[in-house]
Amino acid sequence: MxxxxxxxxxxxxxxxxxxxxxxxxxxxxxxxxxxxxxxxxxxxxxxxxxxxxxxxxxxxxxxxxxxxxxxxxxxxxxxxxxxxxxxxxxxxxxxxxxxxxxxxxxxxxxxxxxxxxxxxxxxxxxxxxxxxxxxxxxxxxxxxxxxxxxxxKMEYGRMIAGCAAALSSETGRIGFLGPLINDETRRLVSAAYLGARYCWQTYRDRNPEDLNFRVTWIGFWFNIPGVTLEPTKVADDFYNSGYDVVMTGIDTPEAAVQAKKAADSGKNVKFLHYTLRSGCNLAPDVCVGVPTYNxxxxxxxxxxxxxxxxxxxxxxxxDPDWQDINNPDTSAVGFVRGEAFSPENNRYLDQFIQGLGDGSINLYQGPLNYQDGTPFVAAGQTATLQQIWYMPQLLEGIEGPSR
CATH class of the missing domain: 3.40.50.2300 (Response regulator)
Structure with a gap:
């Protein structure tokens, strides 16, 4: 062709x-x-x-x-x-x-x-x-x-992205530019938080209570003037209020565009793009990486x-191809590392990816609670596929509305 x-x-x-x-x-x-x-x-x-x-x-x-x-x-x-x-x-x-x-x-x-x-x-x-x-x-x-x-299985991509965000943050303040609220977006934001919390605690040796992970929803997959929140403003609000890493779940590149502007003005900020392998090209100097969906x-x-x-x-x-998550012929989920992801953190992210692949790291093991404190997964239990797919709330530890 x-x-x-x-x-x-x-x-x-x-x-x-x-x-x-x-x-x-x-x-x-x-x-x-x-x-x-x-x-x-x-x-x-x-x-x-x-x-x-x-x-x-x-x-x-x-x-x-x-x-x-x-x-x-x-x-x-x-x-x-x-x-x-x-x-x-x-x-x-x-x-x-x-x-x-x-x-x-x-x-x-x-x-x-x-x-x-x-x-x-x-x-x-x-x-x-x-x-x-x-x-x-x-x-x-x-x-x-x-x-x-x-x-x-985007949840894996989101976990990896959350881990990379936590490894890259100097403040422990991670923002998530979210689309609309439904089961899918709740589970993906929650997966990103689980990855960030694990790597913040395990590889950074920091208290998980010191991790500030917040989502702001705009109301659709991208900006609709007069209907949604303006994603440019939401991204700017994150960068201007001390969030030094911003992840995005919307379809368009406002998180990247505003990160470049914020960095050009002297702010120490970074971003993670979403889904497209070439996403870091939008602002390569401040891109931590991209969870890709193939x-x-x-x-x-x-x-x-x-x-x-x-x-x-x-x-x-x-599934991802855990032998090579970026293989374009075999892997549905990957992660492209950006220039703003420091080489010294590669070994931690490699360990995390390997653990997800061989099952030694399972972030859906309880105890895990929803935002309101009710159980998502009880202690000693592992979430079922249905529990993961249908999430009525965000997980405890995430700031921002579930509905």
């Missing part, structure tokens, strides 16, 4: 009027060629957002590098702020009408659209990147044979199955 052959397209009239300015690609000149397999990708944010949506787009580019004949049409910025009158299911209708053989929805915010599309088109494989509708042991199972959920291998397997007629409903919670 030569990406220079990708050409822009316009979405069909039924939706294109509402999606004015929406982007798309088509990697073949003719439609309906049986030798080609067309993927329809629906992105909640811009495909070049330097974060979440770009990582999914690059995941499909990876598939195209591995498979011949895979073409892509996509719609980005499918969200209530950019497209207030358009549903993701409408966009799927249009992509399927244009010949899409498989549809991907890339956000938890598009869960209802993924379900509606799978129900409406039983012969079209639908992948929801997030969600639990295909998890038979989950709380929201739907018996739809053409629907699959896929997520990396969609390529999971998308490749599902698309291969679909092309062969073997697509099955399944819930994929994809």
């Amino acid at each position: 030569k990406f220079s052959s990708i050409k822009p397209f316009s979405i069909a009239l039924s939706v294109s009027v509402l999606l004015a300015g929406c982007n798309g690609t088509n990697s073949q000149s003719g439609q309906g060629n049986d030798d080609n397999f067309q993927v329809g990708l629906i992105l909640v944010g811009p495909r070049n957002d330097a974060g979440w949506s770009q990582a999914h787009y690059e995941g499909i580019e990876y598939v195209q590098q591995q498979m011949s004949g895979v073409t892509l049409e996509y719609a980005d910025k499918v969200n209530p702020g950019d497209r207030p009158n358009v549903k993701g299911s409408q966009v799927a209708d249009d992509l399927i009408a244009k010949g899409a053989d498989l549809i991907i929805f890339n956000s938890d915010d598009l869960k209802d659209d993924a379900l509606a599309t799978a129900q409406k088109y039983p012969n079209i494989p639908v992948i929801h990147a997030s969600g639990d509708s295909a998890w038979q042991e989950g709380q929201n199972y739907q018996a739809l044979p053409n629907l699959a959920n896929v997520m990396p 969609w390529g291998p999971s998308y490749l397997k599902l698309i291969q199955d679909a092309q062969a007629g073997n697509f099955q409903s399944q819930f994929i919670w994809a």
Whole structure:
């Protein structure tokens, strides 16, 4: 596949009027060629957002590098702020009408659209990147044979990032720029805190009570003027009030941009970007690192199955490759170290990653409490997958609201 052959397209009239300015690609000149397999990708944010949506787009580019004949049409910025009158299911209708053989929805915010599309088109494989509708042991199972959920085990990436943040902080004040509040974001913020607390106490030999870990939620995955908090201001508030390391869970790069500005003004601050391997490039001098989420291998397997007629409903919670967490062909979760991560801390982070991989470090062992003091995991117990996935509160020790 030569990406220079990708050409822009316009979405069909039924939706294109509402999606004015929406982007798309088509990697073949003719439609309906049986030798080609067309993927329809629906992105909640811009495909070049330097974060979440770009990582999914690059995941499909990876598939195209591995498979011949895979073409892509996509719609980005499918969200209530950019497209207030358009549903993701409408966009799927249009992509399927244009010949899409498989549809991907890339956000938890598009869960209802993924379900509606799978129900409406039983012969079209639908992948929801997030969600639990295909998890038979989950709380929201739907018996739809053409629907699959896929997520990396981001909790590991967040633990590693939290550890790196704690190793890099001089003040013990770590800020987390959070999106909206739901089970997913609560578990990821909690995982980051667990990693930070462990490494603060174990490798820094500091009192965990002296670790100040705070999350501020903006209200969505990225800024919607007049609806969310302004992420630039939230990041600045962290940097201006003594938080010397800021992590981000939003899809866009405000934590990085404002860290650079703060550092240029003389503040000793650092940041951790989110999901995209190239995230440190935004401000390399002050980047501790990036927990990366690699969609390529999971998308490749599902698309291969679909092309062969073997697509099955399944819930994929994809593991890191502990032999090489940054292997692009095998690992769903990785961590790229930045220039601001000191070389002397490498051995501690290596020990931490090795411990997570061999099971000698399990941060989900009790006793662990929720913020209100009620038990999350009792002493002597280990959290189940369901307990980890469905978190009604943040964990005790984290500042910031759970709801």
